[in-house]
Amino acid sequence: MSEEILNEAEKKMRQAVQHAKDEVAKIRTGRANPGLIADLPVEYYGTKTPLQQLAGVSVPEPRVLLVNPFDQSALKEIEKAITNADLGLNPNNDGKVIRVVFPELTEERRKQYVRLVRERAEEGRVAVRNVRRQAKSELGTLVNEGDLPEDEHQRLEKRLQGLTDKYVGEIDQVAQNKEQELLEV
Structure with missing residues (x-):
């Protein structure tokens, strides 16, 4: 049961990262896409x-x-x-x-797009954290019902935090790459 919670959380985190990537890809740079x-x-x-x-x-x-x-x-x-x-x-x-x-981007427009990239990335990070919070809550319920020992609960929470860090890092990398692409003249 606890493994299923982690697997489901990871699946949802991957979806959140993919959605963030798609949203960031829609932001235009000076190149045709x-x-x-x-x-x-x-x-x-x-x-x-x-x-x-x-x-x-x-x-x-x-x-x-x-x-x-x-x-x-x-x-x-x-x-x-x-x-x-x-x-x-x-x-x-x-x-x-x-x-x-595609016209050349002005400096002001580039800065607007960088802000937009950061907003989309933050939305992705929030989505990943929401998945973590939900999974953590489900694990807590299992502990309270006596279906999950406390030491196992601690181990699973560490794994869950590791997954969260991994997927938030992916979103940060996508945002950073897009920002570099936007600021390149």
Whole structure:
């Protein structure tokens, strides 16, 4: 029972780290990144559909994304979704494909993005700590019910803290890498 609690906690911590990585990856740098627009909701025949299901996105140049719709009738809606996404991007539609040129980031914009990275990383750390708190509570319940000896409880709590430190460290590393990428001119 106690091992199951730790295994479940580790699984949830991994998910929290992955979510933090995904959120940080969506923050744009001066480079073109298909992940930035892949999940954008596009109005397609009355349904919100992720862009990646409607078009292929490639990076022909370091600061250019090329969006090639599978269905040409979705071109206008895709362009509208990119414009309305508040990413600071201006798509150019030539009738067949959409080119999205990434402008150079200003120093002020870079600092805003660094703050955003730090916020996303803190959200990830909080999620990991919440998982730890929940698992710790479950282990405490087992001790109170007499199903878990105190020495075993101490050992499991140390392992739980080790897992927490490991996953918080991963989030910190992702944030640090993204900050370096943002501040590189």
